[in-house]
Amino acid sequence: MPQYPRPSITSAVNRHSNVVLPTPPVATRKRKRGHQYTVSYSEVQEFDQEGRLREVIVIDDTPPPPTASPATTNHTAGYSASYQPPQYSAPIRTRARAAAEAQAMSSSTSSTTLPLPAPKKRKREGDVETGTIAKKAAGNAQLTVTGAGASSQWNNTNGVTSAEQTAAQPACDDKEGHYIVTPDDIIHKRYRTVRLLGQGTFGKVVEAFDLKTGNRVAIKIIRAIQKYRDASKIEVRVLQRLKERDPMNRHNCIHLLEWFDHRNHICLVSELLGMCVYDFLKENEFAPFPRHHIQAFARQLLGSVAFLHDLHLIHTDLKPENILLVHNDSRTVPIPTPGKRNAPPRLKRILETTDIRLIDFGSATFQEEYHSNVVSTRHYRAPEIILGLGWSYPCDAFSLGCILVEFYTGIALFQTHDNLEHLAMMEMVMGKMPERFGRAGARSKPEYFKEGNKLDWPKPKATKQSKKEVRATRSLQEIIPPTDIINRHFLDLVHKLLIFDPAQRITVRDALNHPYFAIAVPLEI
Known part of the structure; x- marks a missing residue:
């Protein structure tokens, strides 16, 4: 498969010693009081070579990409660089392109929610900083649900649109479009919520009990905002490919059990794993x-x-x-x-x-x-x-x-x-x-x-x-x-x-x- 030049593995390893030593002891780390950083998301605009506008979610700890033709990848040469001119075919609906088609945020009233876990922080030798990511699909939740499952279509099959269905039911979203997780809520007439595992930019992850199989599962619930719904389709497409090519999961990539649309929220169900x-x-x-x-x-x-x-x-x-x-x-x-x-x-x-x-x-x-x-x-x-x-x-x-x-x-x-x-x-x-x-x-x-x-x-x-x-x-x-x-x-x-x-x-x-x-x-x- 054409990827990039494969260097020969010339080992520089010294093979003369057969002594096996235990893991060296770790000295007590001194906690430095350095800079305090706050990393947040922002949306920047990029133009591809054909002049199409794209919006990309990036983290604010780096300067946003210039509004110019981005460095792209040459599929045949492998290593993509500025000195390899980009080649584009028909427009591809990627996460970046989907983000450009964002619609107005739907807001509604809130109800009692489960307490959100403490935000995950990364140590800086004693200091903390948030370890967020560009283009995240579910933030750094303890369990991020990905994979591929089977569902007939994104919208309900009875002809009622998601918006109409949501309007006919009690409010289930907060003002930012996140699904309001409550104990013992029934999702898709099958999954009973147990607890909230985490929350990110693109949605929440909950632990649920599968009433059909008796197993506990993890469900990633995408925000009820069109750009995130569109972006989730990209993830499902990837996960379907992974499960199709590795049905026995010999390569240790998480698999979805199914996905569906619940009250205008795309939900992805996977096995429940550890931390x-x-x-x-x-x-x-x-x-x-x-x-x-x-x-x-x-x-x-x-x-x-x-x-x-x-x-x-x-x-x-x-x-x-x-x-x-x-x-x-x-x-x-x-x-x-x-x-x-x-x-x-x-x-x-x-x-x-x-x-x-x-x-x-x-x-x-x-x-x-x-x-x-x-x-x-x-x-x-x-x-x-x-x-x-x-x-x-x-x-x-x-x-x-x-x-x-x-x-x-x-x-x-x-x-x-x-x-x-x-x-x-x-x-x-x-x-x-x-x-x-x-x-x-x-x-x-x-x-x-x-x-x-x-x-x-x-x-x-x-x-x-x-x-x-x-x-x-x-x-x-x-x-x-x-x-x-x-x-x-x-x-x-x-x-x-x-x-x-x-x-x-x-x-x-x-x-x-x-x-x-x-x-x-x-x-x-």
């Missing part, structure tokens, strides 16, 4: 996972994403929030506190099973279709996206590299909300930007460079705190010390996933054949 990996890390005080768990997670994630890429799909929003544990079962073990002689040991939760599911395909994009300028959550965003060079399959590989490092350390690799600072941190972690990639970036974003292709950091306006945090960023070899053969192979794999130039980045399919996965990692805590 997301980020929530587990948070409840575990951001303690790293054992190395044998990291290997199991890595194998599953690379397999899931390779399956997507084989279907010409790019997830574009890989992060721990979009990885669900199948089971939350864990045991608690005491861990000695390093550096404190008589301090009581801290407790660490160890998962009993490492089965996971990849979720939230609301931002997934087919390779041959329209690519928005800005995708991915900030912490996992590839450099080619920041530099406006276009993006393709390799951006998923970069996100996976960031995720694997986070599994190893317990905290996000890049904790920033500024593009130039982000690129400076990348150079601290990954080494200097290659000359060819830097020249391309300088042509696209000259404000980030000086003397041709050198990153212009620090700018005179950079704060002392920003400079300090960039200087404190460790190299990849310092983060993952090559103390034994396991770490050396793991370091080599992550290094290949985090290469600046996407044309040189390892593909997820090739990554599955990396020597790291041939090692039997011993059980550790």
Whole structure:
């Protein structure tokens, strides 16, 4: 399948040591009181090459895309960049295009609702910041429902429109078009609501009891606003493709049981799973996972994403929030506190099973279709996206590299909300930007460079705190010390996933054949 140049896997791993060491102890992290960030959504306008207006939902921590022809993807060449001119066929109804057809918000009175869970926050070594995402389909709910099911049509089959049906029934929406979740509410004459699991920009996720099968399920209820209803059709289309190509779910992507229209709300039903990996890390005080768990997670994630890429799909929003544990079962073990002689040991939760599911395909994009300028959550965003060079399959590989490092350390690799600072941190972690990639970036974003292709950091306006945090960023070899053969192979794999130039980045399919996965990692805590 034409994707992008596949570099040969030349392992730089030292094979002379067979010593197996336990997971290095994690020093107590000092909580810094840094910047407080608030990330919110905004809608910006883009014009494609043919002059069609599109609206795209982006997060406000980055400058909005310019109102110009966006960098797009060349399907035959694979790596999409500004120096590969975009090719468009017939207009495609994507999430970005659907957002441009937004209609007036329907509002109605509210009734008693279930209490909303506390908003999910991402630690910044002690500080908090909201980890929101461009083009989200259900926010960072504890359970995000995606998948493919069967339903005859979007509207009711009795000839009554959704608006007419809603008008004839008691109000069920709040003023923002979210469905008002109440205990023991019956949805679609089949599902009895149990509790609210989470809420995002595009809707809510609830736990419900299936009166037909006796099982508990998760239902994502899309807001009763036309642009979100239209956008949900894109997600259903993707999920139908996934289930059609993998009916036995061997690739660990969540499957829908069905979808339907309930009182002007598109509802997507899936199996009820455990918490997301980020929530587990948070409840575990951001303690790293054992190395044998990291290997199991890595194998599953690379397999899931390779399956997507084989279907010409790019997830574009890989992060721990979009990885669900199948089971939350864990045991608690005491861990000695390093550096404190008589301090009581801290407790660490160890998962009993490492089965996971990849979720939230609301931002997934087919390779041959329209690519928005800005995708991915900030912490996992590839450099080619920041530099406006276009993006393709390799951006998923970069996100996976960031995720694997986070599994190893317990905290996000890049904790920033500024593009130039982000690129400076990348150079601290990954080494200097290659000359060819830097020249391309300088042509696209000259404000980030000086003397041709050198990153212009620090700018005179950079704060002392920003400079300090960039200087404190460790190299990849310092983060993952090559103390034994396991770490050396793991370091080599992550290094290949985090290469600046996407044309040189390892593909997820090739990554599955990396020597790291041939090692039997011993059980550790």
